[in-house]
Amino acid sequence: MNTEPSFVHATDATHDPARRSWVASANDPDTDFPIQNLPYARLRRKAAKGEAPEPWRVGVAIGDQVLDLRIALEVAPWEPETARHLDALAQGELATFMAAGRPAWRAVRAALCEALTEGSLHGPFLESALVPMAELEYTLPCSIGDYTDFYASIHHAAAVGRLFRPDNPLLPNYQWVPIGYHGRSSSIVVSGQGLRRPLGQIKPPDAAPPVLQASRRVDFELELGALVGPGNALGERIGIDDAEAHLFGLVLFNDWSARDIQPWEYQPLGPFLSKNWGSTVSPWVVTMEALAPFRVPFTRPADHPQPLSYLDSPAHRASGALSIRLETWLQTARMRQQGSAGERLMGSNTAEAAYWTLSQLIAHHTVNGCNLRTGDLLGTGTLSGPGPGQGGSMLELSQGGKVPVGLSNGETRTFLEDGDTVILRGRCTAEGRRPIGFGECRGTVMPADL
Numbered sequence: 482m483n484t485e486p487s488f489v490h491a492t493d494a495t496h497d498p499a500r501r502s503w504v505a506s507a508n509d510p511d512t513d514f515p516i517q518n519l520p521y522a523r524l525r526r527k528a529a530k531g532e533a534p535e536p537w538r539v540g541v542a543i544g545d546q547v548l549d550l551r552i553a554l555e556v557a558p559w560e561p562e563t564a565r566h567l568d569a570l571a572q573g574e575l576a577t578f579m580a581a582g583r584p585a586w587r588a589v590r591a592a593l594c595e596a597l598t599e600g601s602l603h604g605p606f607l608e609s610a611l612v613p614m615a616e617l618e619y620t621l622p623c624s625i626g627d628y629t630d631f632y633a634s635i636h637h638a639a640a641v642g643r644l645f646r647p648d649n650p651l652l653p654n655y656q657w658v659p660i661g662y663h664g665r666s667s668s669i670v671v672s673g674q675g676l677r678r679p680l681g682q683i684k685p686p687d688a689a690p691p692v693l694q695a696s697r698r699v700d701f702e703l704e705l706g707a708l709v710g711p712g713n714a715l716g717e718r719i720g721i722d723d724a725e726a727h728l729f730g731l732v733l734f735n736d737w738s739a740r741d742i743q744p745w746e747y748q749p750l751g752p753f754l755s756k757n758w759g760s761t762v763s764p765w766v767v768t769m770e771a772l773a774p775f776r777v778p779f780t781r782p783a784d785h786p787q788p789l790s791y792l793d794s795p796a797h798r799a800s801g802a803l804s805i806r807l808e809t810w811l812q813t814a815r816m817r818q819q820g821s822a823g824e825r826l827m828g829s830n831t832a833e834a835a836y837w838t839l840s841q842l843i844a845h846h847t848v849n850g851c852n853l854r855t856g857d858l859l860g861t862g863t864l865s866g867p868g869p870g871q872g873g874s875m876l877e878l879s880q881g882g883k884v885p886v887g888l889s890n891g892e893t894r895t896f897l898e899d900g901d902t903v904i905l906r907g908r909c910t911a912e913g914r915r916p917i918g919f920g921e922c923r924g925t926v927m928p929a930d931l
């Protein structure tokens with residue numbers, strides 16, 4: 482493993498903000514995918530009617546194009562080490578590469594960056610490996626193994642606590658232990674798929690017996706998902722300074738929730754059917770290397786308990802956190818009919834929202850010897866910011882359904898209606914750095930199966 486702490490991602494030539502690509506759209510100041518980003522996804526061309534679909538393949542986003550790594554491997558000359566890693570990716574699987582670890586990730590990033598840079602000798606070869614994003618469809622970045630969801634925003638925890646337990650909003654363990662639960666990976670879908678409004682056992686406050694009905698309080702949760710690269714052996718813990726060596730990259734993550742199923746079922750063992758009917762990930766995995774320019778110090782207010790030693794280190798204090806601006810947009814069915822792309826519901830920043838960092842989540846998850854495996858997904862929990870309008874769920878934005886949120890076309894929402902499309906976006910900016918983004922995580926609420 483590395484001798485330097487794993488979250489000390491020194492920026493290098495691949496982050497140079499002056500670097501431009503021969504793919505013109507990658508030089509657009511507004512693109513999420515300049516040459517400094519280079520995220521991975523699994524994708525294929527949308528099949529024409531009657532045509533058999535192609536096998537899934539791995540691509541890298543560059544502007545509004547995707548570099549198909551199977552073709553890129555064939556058509557351009559590569560150094561032997563790069564070719565070996567590209568060969569694994571050319572099989573259409575990201576997992577082997579995710580398991581290969583940071584030296585492999587850095588080598589391929591450097592090679593792809595060089596090849597896509599303006600003036601590169603690779604350019605004329607690689608043009609035939611570009612596919613316009615508009616022609617593609619996506620699948621999950623990898624087969625997702627175990628899924629753990631955390632609760633990393635103290636603002637979300639306090640806001641939800643106030644609704645469920647007005648006299649005791651923040652439980653005393655919150656500031657000591659990263660709270661989490663084991664979720665279910667079978668219902669994690671890629672951006673663009675619809676999810677049915679779930680049925681469940683719901684107990685109205687004024688009715689004695691619970692009833693089975695379609696949830697009337699379907700909600701989104703704005704989260705980030707962290708994909709595990711190399712795992713750890715059962716019984717071996719991961720130290721805080723080594724945690725991010727086990728982290729391949731991040732996706733946007735909408736952890737759909739049914740708020741009326743949740744309060745009846747969650748005691749005493751925690752969330753169950755209110756949470757496991759669907760979660761949506763964005764197709765593009767933004768690597769930890771690409772996020773290097775957007776590191777920020779981990780801080781904890783002086784009047785809060787300081788983290789126990791296994792969740793703390795000087796290097797982690799210096800640069801253990803990330804600054805990512807997150808937004809949730811809503812496009813209702815009526816907006817779609819009116820030709821509107823939707824409107825922004827809220828925004829927050831991970832640097833303010835997250836009480837616990839990704840490294841702390843990993844160190845805590847494994848402190849008992851629990852083993853993480855390649856392709857496991859860690860959800861951060863809803864990343865609500867401290868201010869009004871920064872709630873990462875309708876539960877918070879509508880104050881538990883009591884205050885409807887007004888939309889510009891005259892509609893209102895407390896929770897989500899059938900036909901509502903929720904779109905998550907993420908973007909990183911920093912002084913003197915080229916902004917990068919996450920693309921979109923999009924999902925639509927479909928009518929219940931009654």
Ligand code: CA
Nearest residue numbers: 630702736862
């Ligand atoms: Ca969640």
